Amino acid sequence: MENFLDLKKLNTFVKIAESGSFYKASMILGYSPAAVSIQIQQLEFDLGTRLFDRLGKQVRLTDYGKQFYPYAEKILMLNEEAKESLIRTDDPISGDLRIGTVDSICDTLFPQILAEYHEKNPGVTLEIKVSTPAELFDALKHNSIDIMLFLDKPYVAKDFVEDIQVDTDVVFCASAKHPLACKKSIDLKEVLEYPCILTEKNSSYRYILENKLSELGLSISPGIESQNTNLIIKLLCKNMGYSVLPRFLIEQKLRDDVLKVLPIKDFNIKAKYHVLHKKDKFVNRQMESFINLLKKQADVLQVVDNYQDIAMSV
Template identity: 25%
Template structure:
């Protein structure tokens, strides 16, 4: 059953005339008759009793009439809701981000977003950046705010929002902290604590050591940067963390090797249509990067 046929059916039932219904619908009478015939063929029964020029609903027609009205009303409501999507910012917005970005980069953005769009319910998943890529692939989130992968998959589009410079650091009483200059060789002689080996940050550091054919001593690992900072601050190991995490308990090591920098930003799936709520959030992130 299609909308034009149901509309023709209700109009004929109201007018009790094919010719008047055709005039009201701005159609020819044969066109209206064709739509009614198509509807009757789909249902396998006639809907009107035709007695001369008199046209009345039969039992089947009377059963269909309220349901036809419901279907047309549902279609009208659906069109209106879809039309509202062009202007309204509401609903649930599911996103993923890392704990570090959530703590260090997003509070002001989240506060402003909630102020502007109070009708949006935020569903924020705090996960590792690598997991956010997987969630986006499965359609579980609309976008992720993450450490960007050095080799971004083709199905994703990414945008840089923040450069996140990293610093080698250690506790004040760590042997490396007393050196004026620290070589990669010297770093390799001491225990390090880093995010797990499958993370983008670990891969950046490992590449530095592999370039000099050196190995990393990493018996400890954690994907919570705050935990890594605590363990390093009590002298258990040296580490490399975002510059924003350097505090009085840690000293920045003056290293000879190139200090890498992470790229933080958002990722979206190229084949997904974003909601107004998602686009509004990305607008705030784009303003942050400009």
Template identity: 35%
Template sequence: MEIRQLQTFIQAARFESFSKAAEMLGYSQSAVTVQIRLLEEELCCRLFDRMGRTVSLTVQGERFLEHANQILYEVNRTVNDMSADQELRNPLHIGTIESLCSAKFPGLLNRFHGKYPRVNMRITLDSPEKLIRMMEHNELDLIYILDTPRWNKDWIKVLEAAEPIVFVSSVNSEFVAGKDLKLQDILGEPFFLTEKNANYRQALDQHLALEARALKPVLEISDTEFIIKMVERNDGLSFLPYFAVEKFIAQNQLAVLDVTDINISMYRQIFYHRNKFCTREMEEFIRLVKEFEK
């Protein structure tokens, strides 16, 4: 039994497909089929039921998956322990959303690269749902998302921090001086919003729908920095995570509006898959994120 056979088996189980496992691992499909067949012969049991182009684990396959994950975990832990005194150099692939990347990652990556220049960082931007799927298919080392609180028995959560979502305007807006504003006071203004698939935009739309109201923005775009520039010019209002606008508020370029009849928060969360060995590179990135929280 070889380590590569275990890796192939785990990927085939995750994707429920030999062809997708082959694509993920850089093998031919026939090589995956041979490796699985050799495993089944050695274990004297059938690990997969084949149904057309898809495969599913048998009862024995489910049991063996637990052992295979544990074996690979211990192998990775041993390798990590033996290299504990060596400079960090393994690649790190992180999934996140656009607004977090723009606001949080420049400082984080600058600090990380300064300490560990040999680590090749890769960042993938997408929606929380797609990033979670990628994590579950071992296409990402960890994910840093903004969403409602998430939990799954197969995930390890290492950070959860509440983040208010706020209405913002330029400092010259007529609404800045207003106290105890209501949603109805500002709904007629031009709005620049993220696209409807952004979870905090969805939360706003759902809140308005419950009151039989709607908001029609003059612009929908996924680029948070562009939205901030438009609002700063006093061209309209927006609804954004506080972390995305915090520095602009501190520099007196934007202002938070005192809208009192709505209170929406999301949570910044970091996960990695339970079956993913947490490398020293992952540990150090997580440590730096928490350090920035202080």
């Protein structure tokens, strides 16, 4: 077993375990599929045990492979940590950063954040994955992304580290021309009688909304559903109904007086803005810099919420 600490072989093993495919691992690493197979054969020979079951195109870790995987991850992480410790803190940050997020955050908060991050760290290559929370959790678990941003109900992070968790207001909103837009107070049952546009069922803030309505013995039936929040906002601007969205998504439209928050009487809901990374993952300088930038942005979200509270009390 004297050669099993070959970092190149360990990295190949981890990439196959994460991607579930020899071919995908070869594409990620830039090796030929044959080279990947040879590395794993050598690693299995060095360890004296089989690490993968190959069932046609499917690849699964054997029990020994599952046992070895966390050790391989730790060895690679310690290697990265050791290299990082030799870099002076005033040296420019370089390397790769893989970020996963949901459609709504990507369309609203991300452009400004990415522009600021790139200006500070031009040597970092950014890879952005936009998907559903379920797919992002899987990607984070299998180390396909480094950081995940999403909106949801309160979440207990067992296998992940919660870098940021902030309450953000979710509001009923509509065009400034909507019949309810001029009212100072609206009954919940009244607004539910109007046509509405919502995100797809079981998405984060719609799930929170429907749960709270259910507790009150009420329900909501959208005329239009879409996972694309940009489309929903455009339809609102055309006065095609009302929607229920995180306030930060429509903040600019509110300032421009194109959209209005509908003041629903005795009904308030919030979603959680989360930023996570995988537990036990080494937080490199690229990740640390991005998380610190997100913390500043999270403070802005809280300021927006406080501004709304003050405005509603005047």
